[in-house]
Structure formats: C-alpha cells, structure tokens
Amino acid sequence: MRVFRGRADSIAADRDASQRLLSAAADGEPAVRVWTPHRQVAFGRRDARLEGYDRAREAAAERGYPPVERDVGGRAVAYDGETTLAFARAEPVADLRAGTTERYDRATAALERALRTLDLEPMRGEPDDSFCPGTHSLSVADASADGRRRKLVGIAQRVRSDAALVAGIVLVTGRAALAGVLEAVYEALGVPFDPASVGTVADAGGPSDPDAVRTALEEALIGEASDVSIERIGGGR
Numbered sequence: 001m002r003v004f005r006g007r008a009d010s011i012a013a014d015r016d017a018s019q020r021l022l023s024a025a026a027d028g029e030p031a032v033r034v035w036t037p038h039r040q041v042a043f044g045r046r047d048a049r050l051e052g053y054d055r056a057r058e059a060a061a062e063r064g065y066p067p068v069e070r071d072v073g074g075r076a077v078a079y080d081g082e083t084t085l086a087f088a089r090a091e092p093v094a095d096l097r098a099g100t101t102e103r104y105d106r107a108t109a110a111l112e113r114a115l116r117t118l119d120l121e122p123m124r125g126e127p128d129d130s131f132c133p134g135t136h137s138l139s140v141a142d143a144s145a146d147g148r149r150r151k152l153v154g155i156a157q158r159v160r161s162d163a164a165l166v167a168g169i170v171l172v173t174g175r176a177a178l179a180g181v182l183e184a185v186y187e188a189l190g191v192p193f194d195p196a197s198v199g200t201v202a203d204a205g206g207p208s209d210p211d212a213v214r215t216a217l218e219e220a221l222i223g224e225a226s227d228v229s230i231e232r233i234g235g236g237r
Helices: 011-026 053-062 100-117 175-189 210-222
Strands: 002-005 031-035 040-043 067-069 077-079 085-092 137-142 148-159 163-170 229-232
Touching: 002 011, 011 031, 011 085, 011 163, 031 210, 040 053, 040 175, 053 067, 053 175, 077 175, 085 100, 085 210, 100 137, 100 148, 100 163, 100 210
Parallel strands: 002 031, 002 229, 040 067
Antiparallel strands: 031 085, 040 077, 085 163, 137 148, 148 163
16 A cells, blocks of 8 residues: 655646656556645636536636646535645555446545544535535534534545545535635526535634644555555645
C-alpha cells in the first residue's frame, strides 16, 4: 500500500497527484491519499452540459471559489481550502466490467469506521436536494439542528482498464459558507438544492480539527494493510 501525504502546490498539481495514485494501482500497488484541496468549486461533467453552467461558474468565481471541472462524480462540490477534505483510494483492476459495487462498499465501510472513531454515527444515504446527489453518500444527525439529517460525505468512482479510483469529499467545518456558495451555484444550474442539507463533522458533534479527521480517514482507508510506504506530495496538508 502506498500512502501519499501533503498538499500539492496547485489545483492542477492535485490532479497530477490523482494520476500518480492510479499509476501506482495500475502497477499492482493500492494507493491512498487524504488531503485539503485548494479553494474551489469542482463541477461534474453533467453540470457542464446544462444551460446555466457558465452562470454557475461565474457565481462561484464571484464568491472567491475558482471554478474547475473534475473527472470523477456528478454535480458540483465546494472546497473552502482550509477544512474541507478530499480522499482517494486507488486499486488495481483486472476486469473493468466487474468490481464497481464492491469498491463502493469497501470505501463506504471505511468512511463509516472513520466517522465512528470521531464519535459520530453515520447513516447511508442523504437528505433530499443535497449537494452532488448520489447513491453513495453518508449523512449524520446534526447536533446543532435538533437532530436534522445532513450530508457530509459524497463518494464517487472513476474506472479505467487497469485501475479504479474511489474518491470523495468530507466536510469538517464551515457549513454556512459552503452552503452559501453551493446555493448560488445550484440555482444558476437550475438543479434543486436545499442549503439546510449540508452537514459537517463539527456540527454533528465531532472534532473541528481537520487534522484529526484526516488521520481517522487515512487510517480507515489503509485498513489492515501491513506493507505501507509513504510518499510526499508538495508540502503542508
């Protein structure tokens, strides 16, 4: 198992890092990375086909979130550059027609384990009109909102002939700011979105320190792998 640590110097360098994970997996070595992406709104390919896409990009940029288009996943997600985490696990693929469900299940179970170590009780699924709506999500009961269910984890997958990358987002703090930019973006896209569906680890009663959350996620994604090598990417988180 190869574990990549550190923050790349730019959004483009982060994409290169994801390719390094896939290259390691294609060579037969699973790889994991958990990091703090640069501030951005990352749009999915489905977003780019909508009439309001250009307006949505403008809405993100006006609020200080550079718009980018990502390779994995569906609808837009926002990273605040400070406390929003991303995670990725790459695995070798022998047959691209098989294994998708099992990879999702393994990643989801790992994320659940990580959140439980942070004193949270995750639930599979998401509230209606969530950001980046999809089948593979985790939500929690928000301690600051009388137990309202809110989404804080989204999971997506990219598969090629020799390797697969299961990746996603975990919101640690900053719910109001993230919900605000997402509300403007989704309104421009013409996609239903409820700002109250956005959750964070901290609002659910977990730690507000992204380093603590990062450590829990990394340990869960590594799992029981005994042969672990560390490779640095850039600096910082």
